[in-house]
Amino acid sequence: MKRAILLMLWLTLAILGGGEHALAHAALVESHPADGASVEEAPATVRLHFNEPVSPLVVSLTDARGQVHRGLHAAVRNEVLEVAIPGDLPRGSHVLSYRVASGDGHPIGGSVVFSIGAPTGSAPTPGVEGNQAVRRSLWLARVALYLGLFAGVGGTFFQAWLAPGRKAGRVERILTGFVVLGIVAATMSLGLQGVDALGETPASLGTVAAWAAGWRTSFGPTSAIGAVALLLAGMGLRGQMGWRRVCTISAMAGVGLSLAWSGHASAAAPQWLTRPAVFLHAVGVAYWIGALIPLVFAIRQAPAVALPVVRRFSTGALMAVAMLTLAGLVLAAIQVEAPANLTGTDYGRVLIAKTILVITLLGLAALNRMRLTPALASPGGTDGRWLVRSVAVEIVLSVAILALVGLWRFTPPPRALAASAEATASASVHLHSPRIMAQVTLSPGRAGVTRARIVIASGRAEPTSPKEVILVLARPEAGIEAIARPARRDGRQGWLVEGLVLPQAGAWQVRVDILVDDFEKSSLEGSISIRP
Known part of the structure; x- marks a missing residue:
């Protein structure tokens, strides 16, 4: 377990401190x-x-x-x-x-x-610079938000549904602290997201532009829904039991909805599967982690009296663990795509470290259920100290897992890296005349089966809608005569040719025949380089 936690710390420092360029998807x-x-x-x-x-x-x-x-x-x-x-x-x-x-x-x-007209030189293409202070602050804010959502909301749900008859006291104050921490973290995360999006320094956190930019990203609704869930959880700490239960179960739904709104997994396809999987995973985690602190206090105060509460939690935990495990496996399979990506990418290495800690956590949970919880009911049995210690270790492991999960903000999953690589590996050529122009893109831009996308516009790059587009490719020096394929319309200006086969690499002649209307036809010619 010590090695796993050390690995988590090493990964944190390596990913947050290594490299100035933010990775984009x-x-x-x-x-x-x-x-x-x-x-x-x-x-x-x-x-x-x-x-x-x-x-x-x-x-x-x-x-x-x-x-x-x-x-x-x-x-x-x-x-x-x-x-x-x-x-x-x-x-x-x-x-x-x-x-x-x-x-x-x-x-x-x-x-x-x-x-x-004629080129007069060009400027270098700027990259996306990542400010290290912003990245570290983003990570801390993200971990704090997770603690608020899981420990704060999950804890208030535990108090209302699993331990309704117990006096809150100190536990209520601790849970209130987590709720406040989460609300502050949700707010700060939004501003930091905007600072990072604009490529600015932490000093720009006081500008309206940074907060507006943060809201325009997909994280804007995530922070808003998360803050509402935390407010509902805070309201669920007081009042009649019926009111508390309505507030806390609504807050738990808000946790799932908040985290399913944005992020790596939620952006993956198919979203009919990934978003519900994130929702269920988040709710399961909140149920488990949220119960840990209240359980420690309940067992320490009166082990025998706490036994029914522990058993109720343990029964629900079986379903929660099954739900979050199944959802986690589905999401991991979609994100990682191939086993080699587990060790070959930062995302995969974080996933390995997280898995080690989760397996350790599951082992402790099994020990608690099978040995330490029944010992509370045995005549002359334990006073609960070993169960308290075990749950305390679960708390430490949970915090370490959340710290690792926070690193995924900076580690693109393999499926996103593959998509970006495919997008940047295309071959493209721009063809134009004074009256009309065409952009031809082959994806992938190498020999074999490829797909051609053609965008047609007027000479001033204004939208135009021709009646027919035909793509013609040839390589006469290799004995390959014209390969003509009609394109089908794809959107307002795009045209597609699927299943196009280019058997050889090298320079190909390309021609686009455009039937502008019933009386005008244009042909644009050029060449395009195809990789092996």
Whole structure:
């Protein structure tokens, strides 16, 4: 057990202290105009297509004169972000910089360079910098929020439903402290989330922009629902028993809903499975962890009198443990994807450490149920000291597990890393004429079976809706003549060609035939490089 706790501490320091770049889960699939493309006229909009839905945080444009245009209008539709571009841009190269929040609340930033006429140079693409003080504060706030939700809400549920006849006293004060801690942590987490999303320092926590950015991420509803659940739990510490039970069971539902609203697991597909799994997992954890502190006080005060309470908790714990274990296994399978990712990723290593501590916790729970709890009822049996010690160790292990879970805020799961890698491994080419342009993206951009996505727009990058689009690829020097495939419409401007087979790597000729209307047809030509 000592080794497991030391491993947890090592992982905490390694992940929080190692590396300045925050890991993000969304990835830019393509842009229109494409990164590095040259167009004849200034586009009315620039469209950024990501591999998952995003929320805009900051968008700015640095034009060819070096002037920075801020406050650009940005509209988002699921995975596509459309940014309105000023109409008076000079000829030359321009840099559109963006920061968006992915579906699980993580920030991602980058830049797209496009030129009007001839290029005049480009600026480097900025990365997403992670401030170490912000990351440590985020981790502490997240762990404190977990303690409030699980120990505070779960503890008040225990008092109302499993130990209704016991006087609260000191336990009530302790649970009130956890509830207050959780409310403060939920509030601070929201602001810190915004600071991290904007790539700012802790000093910007006092600005409205940081809190607004935090609310725009998926963590905004999580913090709000969590705070409501904590307030209900606090109300459930006083009053008539019926009122207390209504408040505490509502608070437990709020715990599940809060944690199912955002985060790695909730953002994974299929969400009809992952979100309910997170909900059940969170409620099961709150039932278990929330009972530990009240149990210690109950057993210490009167072991024999506490026996019915312990037995009621133990009966419910069987269902709670089964529920959280099954949900945890489902979520782990979806997130990890392959056994090799357990040791090959930070996420997997955190999961291994957590599993070690959970198995130890389950072993103690089994010991308590089979040996130490029955000893309370035996004639001349134990005075409960060993059971108290065992539950105290459970509390320590639970805190260590929550500390590990807090690290998942900074460790993308393997399934997200795989999705980002696939998105960034595509091949893309921008084709244009004065009247019309097309962005062709092959995913993956290597030889074999691939999928082509074509985005059509006018010469000023304005939306257009052609009647028909045909993709033609050829490699004459290798004896491969034209491979023509009709595209099917995918959304307002996108067209798809599924199951496209490119047998060889190298440079391919690409042509897009566009039937604009019944009287106009355009053909755009270029080349695209396919990897082995």
